[in-house]
Amino acid sequence: MAQLAAQIISQDEEFQRQAGRLLRSGPTPMSLVDERPGRDGAAPDLVIVDLRGDALSMMPSIERLRAASPGAGIFAVALAADSDLILQAMRAGANEFFTWPPAAEAFHGAIRRTATRREAATGARPAATTLVFFGAKGGAGTTTMAVNCGVEIARLSKRSTVIVDLKPALGEVALFLGVRQRYSILDAIDNLHRLDREFLRELLVKHKSGLEILAGSDHFDRPGAADGGAIEELFRLLARQYEYILVDAGSQVNSCAVAALYAADTIFLVANPDVPSVRNAQRLLDRVRQLGACGERVRVLLNRAAEPYPIPPKQIEGAIGHPIHHTFPSDYKTVSAALNSGVPLALSGSTDIAVQFDHFTRGVLDPEGVGTSSPAPKRNRLGLERLASIW
Numbered sequence: 429m430a431q432l433a434a435q436i437i438s439q440d441e442e443f444q445r446q447a448g449r450l451l452r453s454g455p456t457p458m459s460l461v462d463e464r465p466g467r468d469g470a471a472p473d474l475v476i477v478d479l480r481g482d483a484l485s486m487m488p489s490i491e492r493l494r495a496a497s498p499g500a501g502i503f504a505v506a507l508a509a510d511s512d513l514i515l516q517a518m519r520a521g522a523n524e525f526f527t528w529p530p531a532a533e534a535f536h537g538a539i540r541r542t543a544t545r546r547e548a549a550t551g552a553r554p555a556a557t558t559l560v561f562f563g564a565k566g567g568a569g570t571t572t573m574a575v576n577c578g579v580e581i582a583r584l585s586k587r588s589t590v591i592v593d594l595k596p597a598l599g600e601v602a603l604f605l606g607v608r609q610r611y612s613i614l615d616a617i618d619n620l621h622r623l624d625r626e627f628l629r630e631l632l633v634k635h636k637s638g639l640e641i642l643a644g645s646d647h648f649d650r651p652g653a654a655d656g657g658a659i660e661e662l663f664r665l666l667a668r669q670y671e672y673i674l675v676d677a678g679s680q681v682n683s684c685a686v687a688a689l690y691a692a693d694t695i696f697l698v699a700n701p702d703v704p705s706v707r708n709a710q711r712l713l714d715r716v717r718q719l720g721a722c723g724e725r726v727r728v729l730l731n732r733a734a735e736p737y738p739i740p741p742k743q744i745e746g747a748i749g750h751p752i753h754h755t756f757p758s759d760y761k762t763v764s765a766a767l768n769s770g771v772p773l774a775l776s777g778s779t780d781i782a783v784q785f786d787h788f789t790r791g792v793l794d795p796e797g798v799g800t801s802s803p804a805p806k807r808n809r810l811g812l813e814r815l816a817s818i819w
């Protein structure tokens with residue numbers, strides 16, 4: 429699904445905070461841009477306009493937004509469903525009207541309609557799919573999963589695919605793929621203003637599978653807490669140029685990992701069948717829900733699952749309250765041989781883990797029914813897109 433760039437037009441910081449949280453709590457990946465035009469000159473896909481104060485003074489802003497971004501979703505938010513105000517907002521160019529606070533279901537329905545319209549508008553270029561791999565604990569196999577999935581996606585789909593190593597201090601993505609990096613993610617986030625296709629090509633290293641790699645930093649403290657906003661913008665820029673974006677987000681919930689979770693279409697939580705993994709997976713799932721990066725985007729991967737299980741999978745599912753999406757067996761010899769030779773696991777022979785990787789990646793490339801259920805926008809008598817989601 430497309431990642432949408434949203435803007436909130438309001439003087440009220442509390443409203444900005446709550447609206448931001450609401451925007452990010454739904455199934456559509458969302459990044460927030462501030463009111464200044466994006467550094468890359470991009471217009472937002474969705475704008476929330478706060479009409480709770482002097483509503484009439486905001487109408488010229490809606491008109492300007494509509495003129496600047498004919499395809500954007502403009503959501504007007506007011507204190508009451510006043511019919512004159514609704515009409516004025518519609519005439520100025522709003523697509524949707526909500527009273528504050530809106531019911532989550534109707535609000536996210538409107539976001540889905542906006543995403544569907546934006547996808548149709550991008551025409552031939554399919555929307556980017558962002559897959560974030562996050563470890564329930566260090567050493568769970570997050571990099572192994574991300575790297576092998578990236579190689580397989582690039583190889584099978586022949587689509588533009590990039591993997592981003594978010595881990596500070598010696599991320600291992602480039603190492604696992606046997607490529608030597610000249611530049612790292614820091615060169616990208618420190619030069620966002622010039623991160624066009626040409627410059628990006630300079631920074632990336634290409635694996636023989638076709639997978640492009642934005643290697644990890646070799647600084648111990650970067651990317652760090654202050655880099656979350658830049659990482660968020662980086663994902664927005666990559667989404668314009670790649671069809672698949674994979675992220676090795678490590679296992680720490682910091683501002684950079686949170687930016688990745690917000691951008692994710694799917695969050696793969698990598699766990700092992702042991703007590704620390706289960707305890708941390710529980711906590712992480714709670715945290716993801718608190719962040720508003722909707723829990724329904726999370727898929728649990730159980731790695732190094734060998735009989736006899738220290739904790740049986742059914743018991744793990746019960747404890748974390750989430751189904752296990754895919755199980756990978758423990759096979760250190762095959763995994764380390766594949767990593768050392770730079771050959772993807774799925775090509776490393778007919779081992780069970782190779783078969784599991786092949787199944788898993790094919791499932792990622794062909795997720796049955798995902799994104800096909802959004803209804804077409806209805807039209808009202810004024811010929812404008814469905815506006816009155818009022819209650």
Ligand SMILES: Nc1ncnc2c1ncn2[C@@H]1O[C@H](COP(=O)(O)OP(=O)(O)OP(=O)(O)O)[C@@H](O)[C@H]1O
Pocket residue numbers: 563565566567568569570571572573600678679731732733756757758759760761763764767781
């Ligand atoms: N299914 C598996 N069977 C056996 N060994 C595995 C399996 N998956 C990963 N490993 C091994 O476990 C070790 C840790 O894997 P990896 O580096 O992918 O974990 P990680 O979660 O990224 O670790 P870190 O927290 O250090 O980033 C590696 O030596 C890897 O070869």
Ligand SMILES: [Mg+2]
Pocket residue numbers: 570571572600678
């Ligand atoms: Mg790792």
